[in-house]
Amino acid sequence: MNYKAIGIMSGSSLDGLDIVFAEFQEQGGKWSYEILESACYPFDENLKIQLRDAVLLNALDYQLLHTSFGHYIGDKVNQFIKEKNLEYQVALIASHGHTTFHHPEKKMTAQLGDGAAIAATTQLPVVSDLRAMDVALGGQGAPIVPIGEKFLLNEYEYFLNLGGIANISVNQSPYIAFDICPANRVLNMLAQDAGKEYDEGGKMAASGNLHQDLLDRLNGFEYYKKPFPKSLANDFGTALIYPAIASANIPVADALHTYCVHIAQQIAASIEIGIKKSSFKAGGKLLATGGGAFNSFLIEKLKEKLKLLQIEVVVPEAGLVNYKEALIMAFIGVLRWRQEHNVLSSVTGASRDNIGGALWMGQPA
Template identity: 40%
Template structure:
């Protein structure tokens, strides 16, 4: 499907569980790619789905298969509502990341639920999805996948930093894309904020009012992941095995945990971006709204921090997964071996036409 203009819906559910991001985007290919977000929305998870998705790593594969069926149907309902509410009639594809249930690239396995073939029939649209599996099959980390979008859509910035469930970053170094996960962010902060009756720490004010525990700060920074070289990626399993038990062993007040963890995340992020001088850093993801976190990062770097429009902050990942789908439809490279460690660059993702189930 090679043409100059594509209208797609990008769909993303992140590990921070703040909801399903949907964005209707128009992409145009001239000399370079350009885009316009026409409309976008985040649909919060109902309580029962929030609880289910939080517990995915503890489930057996058979239980995950059942949830995959349920979640695909639920995702179809959300997408159909978005299409109906916005009177969307002419789109080339729905490009969906799904929701990561397990991510164990070291064992050759990654699973994003919500990517079953029936999705195309349930929404009556061509679907491009399941972008990570092929990369893992080729020996890669299956993450991060955003860097091809950073290279082609946000090339005016030296670093593109996303502060979501995890902090991840991408850059062009010596004409090659480099990208990796830095550290967990909201996936940890939100967990502890819940104990205070909140879904997230508004502007980081709870963390700001806590105190630094130097020993926990040092122990977090000593974790072996931070000594590894890219390509490298993180998953919820690592957080539950390494971060949470370490934090809980200190028996601190929640505000002190939040304060110390924000300082830790800022330290790890600054350590990466300070590899270059006089660089511009585009910051997106929910963490960009955490004023305390942004202040702590700014204190530790002399580089220029750029906060874009709230639309880009909130929907950049949905935007880029829409773009990955467009590249897949064109059979163009959307996954970079320099980033994931795969054996080759490739065009990743599965394409399900509307009548797919009738043809298999």
């Protein structure tokens, strides 16, 4: 079977809307893919502020933003289709939305970007609310990307996404994945303190110095002691980690340097604990994607830490680094369309594997 679908990702780093048009082929239970077109549409400053502060809105204004962001996503998809000459080629759209509230312990998660609004704007079938079913079944609702890694990128032992939050997947049976620590969301906030959108290539971090006292404080947060499965809300980084760094009152370059070391340490520590418990395989290759894979200083520190565990860090070509999550959102949508499991309970802790996503039929009957 052959499927051509659009996947959409709005990450916690608030850099923009990632859109991928991909073709998926299934033959005898084996899947292959090709990214045919891709683009990132940056958020303007006003929209960034709206998304960042959405958790502060009253109920009505939150719902109005949910609707308006859905229409915005639909408009961007229409623009993408027109720019890439994809009219009448797209069978399905899958949109992750923008995560605001995430409280799996209360069986609740929320992503902005109304699927009905996207479907109405594009006149195409849309799958949205990808995490909700898993959370309702007692799962973390995160990470959900591992289903795509398992079927599309099976040659690696580990998968690391360095997005707004750093999360890892372990390619084994049962499949394991969890959130490790905040990453680009906090790094970008620190870079913005120096008047830059982000620390390009990790150059500022590389020029800074390590502050051991701050590093020890960061490593002491209770979340890092919890066993997997576990997941993080964005406010762990914005409301706890960033203020802890800011209170140290150190130069931005030093803060970036120290936080990059913290990220690398937490990734290595998570893997080492898994190996010691015989949960994870020792050695192998780790595929690093997400915007943080372009941070040379962070990758350097990560390679230093993981070399001790005989794990090779692989950074793929830029297309997969930038658009892996959007690609897998499209794949999750295809599985939902086929009414097949698209979220793994071994990853999330839900009571069973599940078929996540609400389906909105944008075209007339």
